[in-house]
Each structure stands twice: as C-alpha cells, then as structure tokens.
Amino acid sequence: MSRLTDLIANAKAKDSQLGADLEREFRALSSRLSFGLNFERHKPEAVELPQRPVRRGDKVRVLPPRGSTTKGDRRLWQVKKIVKGGGKKRAELECLDTPAEQSTAQIDDLVVVAEFRDTIYPGLAATGKVSRGGDKPWHTVINGENYHVLKALTWTHRGKVDVIYIDPPYNTRDKDWKYNNDYVNADDLYRHSKWLAMMERRLVLAKELLNPADSVLIVTIDEKEYLRLGLLLEQMFPEARIQMVTSVINHSGVARDKEFYRADEYLFFVFFGDAAVTPIGEDMLNSPESMEGKRIDIWNRLLRRGTDAQREDSEKQFYPFWVDPKRKCIHSVGDYIPLGVSPNTVQPPAPNLVACWPIRSNESEGRWQISAATARKGLKEGTVRLGAYSRKRKRWSISYLRNAEKERIDRGEIEIVGKDENGVLILKQSDTVARIKNPVSVWNQRSHNAGAGGSNVIRALLPGRKFPFPKSVYAVEDALRFFVKENPEALVLDFFSGSGTTAHSVMRLNKQDGGRRQCICVTNNEVSADEQKALREQGLRPGDPDWEQWGICDYITKPRVQAAITGKTANGDPIRGDYKFTDEFPMAEGLLENAEFFTLTYETPVAVNYQTAFNRIASLLWLRAGSVGRRIDKLPKTGWEVVDSYGLLVELDRATDFLKAARKAKKLGIAYIVTDDERRFQAIARRLPEGVEAIRLYESYLKNFAFANGDDA
Ligand SMILES: C[S@@+](CC[C@H](N)C(=O)[O-])C[C@H]1O[C@@H](n2cnc3c(N)ncnc32)[C@H](O)[C@@H]1O
Incomplete structure (x- = not known):
C-alpha cells in the first residue's frame, strides 16, 4: 500500500482536490476487512409509508400515475409547502437528489418515505385480537417494516429474547424479495451485496434483543446464500458458537438442471452464552429402529x-x-x-x-x-456425579x-x-423401549417436508388462500424445541414471519406441555411481484384498502394465527384435518392461546409530543411489561393507573394512591413514572414494592420513543 500512498501524495501535490478525493476512497477501501466478506454497505434503504398523511417537511416520492406499471420517479423530494386549489391539495416540492430542482404535485400522488437514517417515532396501532388463553401472555403479530419494528423492540425487549427464528428471503429467484422498496432482479449485479446489507442491518438489531447469557439465533437458508450467510454470521458474532444443520425438506428433491436435485436446506444455529441443545428424544436422522441397543447419555x-x-x-x-x-x-x-x-x-x-x-x-x-x-x-x-473439568x-x-x-x-x-x-x-x-438420543447435525424428518407440514396446513386453515413457501410447522417446532423445551416461559421472535408458522409452532409447543411461551411475529404486508403488477394495472396503489387486503400480513398471517387458535377457517367453518406429529388431534380443536395484531405506525413528532398518540405508544408500554393482562390504552384521567403487569403514574401528586395500588397488585413488573425530575423519580421508585422495576418516561413523550439511526443505513 505504500506505493499507493506515494502516488496519492504526488497527486495531491499536482491537484489538491483530486488528491483529497483519491485519499478518501483509499481510506474507505483500506478500512474494510482484507479477509472475509466484503460487500457494499452504502446503499441506503428506505420504506414507503402509503398510509401516512403527507405533511410539510416530509420526505416523499412522486408516484407514477394510477394504472401505470412503471417504477416512476425514484428520487426523493421534500415537501416545502402545501397549497389548496380547485378542491385538491398540491405540494410544492424540492428535490433532495438533484438539489435546486423544484416541482409541484397533487398530494394524492405522493407517498411519504422514511429513510433508515431518519429518526422515527414508532407506535403500534391495535388492529384486532383473538383470545382463548385466559391469563396467558399474548402473542403479537406486527405488520411493518422489520428494521423499524426491531428498532422499537430495542425499547421493549432489549436482552429479553430467548430464541430468534428467521426464514429470510433466500434471494434465489427473480424478484423474490425487495431491497429499498424495489424487487431485486436476478441479473442485478449487486443482488448478493444488497442481500447482505439488508441482513446485516437487521441482525445488528436482533443481537441487541437476544439475552446475552443464554439465547439462540436460528436462520434458515438454501444453497444460494448459505456460504455468504455463514461468513456474515461468523463476522458479526465472533463471540458465539455457530453450527449449521442440513435438513431434508423435500424427499424427492427439487429439479436442478444438470445438477443434483435439491432435497435439503440449512439452518444456522448461533449460540450465545450458555445456550445449549436439550435432547428431545430423537436424533433427527436415524429411524428409532436403527438405534436399538446403542448407548446414550441421559445425564x-x-x-x-x-x-x-x-x-x-x-x-x-x-x-x-x-x-x-x-x-x-x-x-x-x-x-x-x-x-x-x-x-x-x-x-x-x-x-x-x-x-x-x-x-x-x-x-x-x-x-x-x-x-x-x-x-x-x-x-x-x-x-x-462429577462431570468434566474445563x-x-x-x-x-x-x-x-x-x-x-x-x-x-x-x-x-x-x-x-x-x-x-x-x-x-x-x-x-433397555433394548425394547425408545431411548433419548442426542440430536445430530443432519436432519431427515418426513414431518419437515414443506409441502405436507407447510402448504397443506395453510390450505386447511385458510382454504383457497396461498402463501409461497411456508415452512413446515413441525420443522419450526422441532428447531425451537431444542431450546425452549425446558423454558416454558420462553420468548421467541420471528421478524421475517411470512405466514406466521413460528407463532403457530410456539402455540403448539405450549399445548404439548402447558407452557406460557410467547411469540412476536413481524412481517410486512407485501404482495408478490406478479400480484403487484395486476393490481397496478387495475389502477390500485399500495395503501388502497383494495390493495392492502391482499398483503401477506392481512391476507395470510393474521387470519392464520386466528384460525389456529379458534379452530375455524377465515369463513368461520371448522378446520378440516388433524395435526399429525408427536401429537395427533383435530385442528378444529384450536389452541388455547391469546394473540393480538398490530400495525407499525410512524408518528409525527408533534403527535407524540402532545400525547395524542398515547394509545399507540400504550402498546409499547404493555409489550415491555410482558404483553400480559390488561393494557392502559388512554392517559388515565385520575393521573395514574395500575393494571395486571404494570402501572403508569402521570401526575406525581397522585403518587401515594399509585403506590398503594402498586403494593396491592400481585404481578406488577414495571412502574412507568412520567417526570423530567430525576430526584422525584428516584423518591417514588424507592417506595415501590420489591421486584418492581421503575422506568422513567420523560414528560415529552417524544424523547422516550425517538429512535435515531446509529448505523450506516
Ligand atoms: C421466506 S418468507 C418467511 C416464511 C415463513 N417462515 C413461513 O413459514 O411462512 C419471508 C417473509 O419476510 C417478509 N419480509 C421480507 N422483507 C421484510 C421486511 N423488510 N420487513 C418485514 N417483512 C419482510 C416477506 O413478506 C415474507 O413473507
């Protein structure tokens, strides 16, 4: 590199600007890893928010006319002014990508854009629920861009998640996933780089949510990205132990021209802290008969x-x-x-x-x-007995x-x-009875076939509705069971949840042993590339109710979770067919669980400041307290309220009553105290019953729920 440094010095002497530019590029290159995975991280991601009203100051894109299937103008504009005229509102715009360029557009033809580097004020709007689980904690399904949902979860669940299971887009086919709101083409030279950048941004946040002392990250993948994913995980989590499991998911194999038919896919297990596999009785590879007479460790x-x-x-x-x-x-x-x-x-x-x-x-x-x-x-x-010496x-x-x-x-x-x-x-x-075996790193289970345990289950629950490539519910169940079997209160997160298979698996695991495990499922409300084209041709746009109804979250995830719990299809008919796994019972019995559905909202600073958005922030307070029991949905008129798992004190003069109620509550976990005064906060916190965590909320709600971007996004 010294030769390059000399050349740069020479260039600087001749043309200082050129020299400075070269030096900057050189520094950027030399700061990258010389070994390992190099990829482009500088492509900013952004999410379009079609349901968010356009306001002055917003970043927007100008949409192509209704009926058009072109991409339209991809540049970002800022709304400088909103003017009324002829019954319609128009916006005066300034281009952010081509400075000094100005334009105007109808408000209806604009869509608000949140770039990942922007500060956001997330909220959760409740959109429905189903309850058959008594006082069990609630599973949550969140419709939203997972990057921003993960940001919000860093406030509610930092270090609290036991298992993350994700099945991200595999980047295998043309237009099978979106980067920066745009489907990625098979011939895009940056497709691997974009995929890695997308994964890395989300895994950085996922790591903040996992319990560092004992947790597992499970990522499924196939042969197109598994090498790159493996390296990415190695680079991102040097402190963790990583194993890759090969799992047969299609026994006849998917056709591969001139190649071996593909019968398997892979699961990366990233073990943090003390995380360990708990044997579940099967080795996952050999049939029980072939194991007769073998020694096993049951200590x-x-x-x-x-x-x-x-x-x-x-x-x-x-x-x-x-x-x-x-x-x-x-x-x-x-x-x-x-x-x-x-x-x-x-x-x-x-x-x-x-x-x-x-x-x-x-x-x-x-x-x-x-x-x-x-x-x-x-x-x-x-x-x-004494075990090994470390x-x-x-x-x-x-x-x-x-x-x-x-x-x-x-x-x-x-x-x-x-x-x-x-x-x-x-x-x-004994030679005659089944024995506990240690699971191995190659799995061959008929129940893991994506067709029978995935598509067929969805077909039974939601007749007539299709979801591409769901996982087998039994495959997810097995992968989770190794880590949650002995933790009946485990918290599982899936932020690429698609049809909601992970939530379904967690609910089934609870049924098997009476557990109170909880699942948070996050998915966007994407429609497939083909469907999207057809909808555009009909003159529809994202955000229109007639478009959104076909999105994954609304059309599949929520009704699937609802059907699994109620035992009834989306049309209200009893589900036909039985679960066929370690347990066999009619799907129509349903599952005794609770689930609530939310949509991620992007609050404006003004709304958060003046507390008008409290009911959306309310969900975050409830989630942080464990999503259990009742929720405080409105600012309490009395200045305070205590519900099952948490309390909220807004008017500090009412602290005595609040503390009295807090002492009476049996399962109180958190007391939120709204004040800017640290001294008064501490004074009240000291008087709380033992074991209740005091959390200070600033009087300006804005401060509590502003999620600025800390990374390169
Ligand atoms: C491969 S699928 C997961 C399938 C799931 N395991 C199942 O069994 O149904 C990946 C899902 O992640 C969703 N997704 C992709 N990018 C996302 C993003 N940035 N935010 C939220 N969801 C996303 C897609 O809509 C898709 O449904």
Whole structure:
C-alpha cells in the first residue's frame, strides 16, 4: 500500500482536490476487512409509508400515475409547502437528489418515505385480537417494516429474547424479495451485496434483543446464500458458537438442471452464552429402529440455565460440591450460603478438596437445579456425579439424573447395570423401549417436508388462500424445541414471519406441555411481484384498502394465527384435518392461546409530543411489561393507573394512591413514572414494592420513543 500512498501524495501535490478525493476512497477501501466478506454497505434503504398523511417537511416520492406499471420517479423530494386549489391539495416540492430542482404535485400522488437514517417515532396501532388463553401472555403479530419494528423492540425487549427464528428471503429467484422498496432482479449485479446489507442491518438489531447469557439465533437458508450467510454470521458474532444443520425438506428433491436435485436446506444455529441443545428424544436422522441397543447419555447438567438462573433467584440453591480432584469424585455437598456472603469465605472440609460452585459461563453466580439436601440424597443413591473439568473455566461440572430419568428407571426403560468405584449408577438402555438420543447435525424428518407440514396446513386453515413457501410447522417446532423445551416461559421472535408458522409452532409447543411461551411475529404486508403488477394495472396503489387486503400480513398471517387458535377457517367453518406429529388431534380443536395484531405506525413528532398518540405508544408500554393482562390504552384521567403487569403514574401528586395500588397488585413488573425530575423519580421508585422495576418516561413523550439511526443505513 505504500506505493499507493506515494502516488496519492504526488497527486495531491499536482491537484489538491483530486488528491483529497483519491485519499478518501483509499481510506474507505483500506478500512474494510482484507479477509472475509466484503460487500457494499452504502446503499441506503428506505420504506414507503402509503398510509401516512403527507405533511410539510416530509420526505416523499412522486408516484407514477394510477394504472401505470412503471417504477416512476425514484428520487426523493421534500415537501416545502402545501397549497389548496380547485378542491385538491398540491405540494410544492424540492428535490433532495438533484438539489435546486423544484416541482409541484397533487398530494394524492405522493407517498411519504422514511429513510433508515431518519429518526422515527414508532407506535403500534391495535388492529384486532383473538383470545382463548385466559391469563396467558399474548402473542403479537406486527405488520411493518422489520428494521423499524426491531428498532422499537430495542425499547421493549432489549436482552429479553430467548430464541430468534428467521426464514429470510433466500434471494434465489427473480424478484423474490425487495431491497429499498424495489424487487431485486436476478441479473442485478449487486443482488448478493444488497442481500447482505439488508441482513446485516437487521441482525445488528436482533443481537441487541437476544439475552446475552443464554439465547439462540436460528436462520434458515438454501444453497444460494448459505456460504455468504455463514461468513456474515461468523463476522458479526465472533463471540458465539455457530453450527449449521442440513435438513431434508423435500424427499424427492427439487429439479436442478444438470445438477443434483435439491432435497435439503440449512439452518444456522448461533449460540450465545450458555445456550445449549436439550435432547428431545430423537436424533433427527436415524429411524428409532436403527438405534436399538446403542448407548446414550441421559445425564443432565446440574447448573441451571435460562430464566431464574441467578443466585438471587433461589438463594438456597447456591452451595458448593466438594470435589476430590485426585480421585476425580465428589467428596460431599456443602451447605448453602446466604446472599451477600462470598463463596471465598467458605473453608473446605478437608485440605485436599476444591469447591465447585454454580458459576455460569459469564462468571456470574448462578444456582443449581436442586437443593443441597436433594443433592446429598442423589450423591448417596448415585444419581449425582462429577462431570468434566474445563481447563478454560478452571472448574468442574456436575450432572444428575432428573426425575424424568428416574421414572424411566422405575418403569424399566433404563436398566441399572451396577455402580462405579465412586458409587455412581452405571445405566444401560433397555433394548425394547425408545431411548433419548442426542440430536445430530443432519436432519431427515418426513414431518419437515414443506409441502405436507407447510402448504397443506395453510390450505386447511385458510382454504383457497396461498402463501409461497411456508415452512413446515413441525420443522419450526422441532428447531425451537431444542431450546425452549425446558423454558416454558420462553420468548421467541420471528421478524421475517411470512405466514406466521413460528407463532403457530410456539402455540403448539405450549399445548404439548402447558407452557406460557410467547411469540412476536413481524412481517410486512407485501404482495408478490406478479400480484403487484395486476393490481397496478387495475389502477390500485399500495395503501388502497383494495390493495392492502391482499398483503401477506392481512391476507395470510393474521387470519392464520386466528384460525389456529379458534379452530375455524377465515369463513368461520371448522378446520378440516388433524395435526399429525408427536401429537395427533383435530385442528378444529384450536389452541388455547391469546394473540393480538398490530400495525407499525410512524408518528409525527408533534403527535407524540402532545400525547395524542398515547394509545399507540400504550402498546409499547404493555409489550415491555410482558404483553400480559390488561393494557392502559388512554392517559388515565385520575393521573395514574395500575393494571395486571404494570402501572403508569402521570401526575406525581397522585403518587401515594399509585403506590398503594402498586403494593396491592400481585404481578406488577414495571412502574412507568412520567417526570423530567430525576430526584422525584428516584423518591417514588424507592417506595415501590420489591421486584418492581421503575422506568422513567420523560414528560415529552417524544424523547422516550425517538429512535435515531446509529448505523450506516
Ligand atoms: C421466506 S418468507 C418467511 C416464511 C415463513 N417462515 C413461513 O413459514 O411462512 C419471508 C417473509 O419476510 C417478509 N419480509 C421480507 N422483507 C421484510 C421486511 N423488510 N420487513 C418485514 N417483512 C419482510 C416477506 O413478506 C415474507 O413473507
């Protein structure tokens, strides 16, 4: 590079402007990674907001005339003035792409545009709900541009999501996805670059939502982008463990001219923190018969993962195992020590012993799954044993047999062969009964076929309606089960949710074990490229009700989730057919769950400021409190209100009444306190019941819900 630097210096001497320009380009190039994935990040994305009224100052595009199928003027304009004349409103415009160019246009021929670098003020307008789940948390389906929805979720769900499952556009065919509001052609030289830029922007936000201590990102993909996606994930998440699973989704294969027919696709699993696969009984590859007589490991880790896994969540489950490192066995189990007492103050019962405390991989204090008394009992009967020693972490792990395995022993499914020299049970799986197997990285499950488990399920739920390439509901269910099986309260997010398969899977998982897992589904209301052309020819435009009704979210996602819960098709008829998986039951039974539907809105600063948009912001407060129970939809006249999971105090003079109600509420999680005065906020926060999180909202709502752009978008 020094040769280039010399040349630039020479150029600068001859022509300072040219030299400066060259230097800037050179710096941009040299700042990029020399190895790995290089792609163009400088294509700004923008979203058109056809339902947003045009106001002065807005960024807009001028639409092609109704009936036209051309792209029209793609330039951005700013509305300088709105004038009335002849009963119609016209806008005076200044071009942002070609400075100094001015124009005028009918307001009806303009569409507001939000560029990703703009500050937005998101809100959520409720558009319907279905409830059969009693006091269970609500699943949410959000119609919107996922980049902006993810931004809004950074306020409601930062670090709270357990699993993200996404099935993004695969970039396989001509016009099968949109970049910057425009379908990408197969011959676009930048199609891979655009795809990567689109994915990267969203994954940066997704990372902020995942629980860093224990969560998983699952991304499905096929052979067109899997290499680039793998590298992108490696580059973006160096701290995570990444695995790729190959999954058969079409046993006869999709035709590939002169190539192997394609039968599979891929799932990238990105493991953060302590995230680990929980065996579910199947290895996902071999048929149960072929596994007869094989040995399996049914010992589980004693260190608790997932929710409530901190020392303070269960003080009594923080105690030491005293390990004899020479003999590689557990000598004894110590007593728990109260919160606040450091483990370093505890002396070993004998000098040769070392302590093994429940310390998590992020070095925070965790807890064991069972009490010290149960552990002692287990040690005696041989159902608690010493696991491996981690050189990196410099500590031992402990494993144990859960009650489920003990029951299998009692039932004779697992045979006790004897005890080892440390008194630990040696087990053998009975030859005649099914055994738990460790899942492998190649999956071959008939139930994962996209036709039977995807399209056919949608056909049953929404007769006559089609969605291209839904996932098999059972395939999504399996992928999730490995991570949520032992977390009945897990929060799952899918921000490319298409027909809503992920929400359907989460609801089915809940039915299987009585869980209260929750799913947030985000999708836009796109119509396919072909449909779009036909609608334009009819003189329709995005934003027209006759156009929007055909969009994915309104036509498929919401009615599908509704049908899955009610057991009735969109026409109100009982759904015909049965679920055919680990559980078989008529789809017409429905699922005992709650779901609410929202559309992302872009509030104007004025509306947010003067609280007129409160009912749309209200949904964000409710979401942050866990989307459970009632919602405060209007600013309370009394100056405060407390509902099931949260409270809102607007007039601080009413703090005493508010606190009284807060103390009475049994499941209160959050108290929102509206004030600019930090001192008064702290004073009220201190008087809240233990465990209630106090969140300050500025009096100017604008400040709380302004999402500026921090990246290159
Ligand atoms: C491959 S499909 C997902 C299918 C889904 N797994 C299923 O089983 O139905 C991807 C979906 O993401 C949606 N989508 C694409 N780009 C989006 C964006 N920027 N914001 C929101 N949704 C988007 C598309 O409308 C499409 O429905």
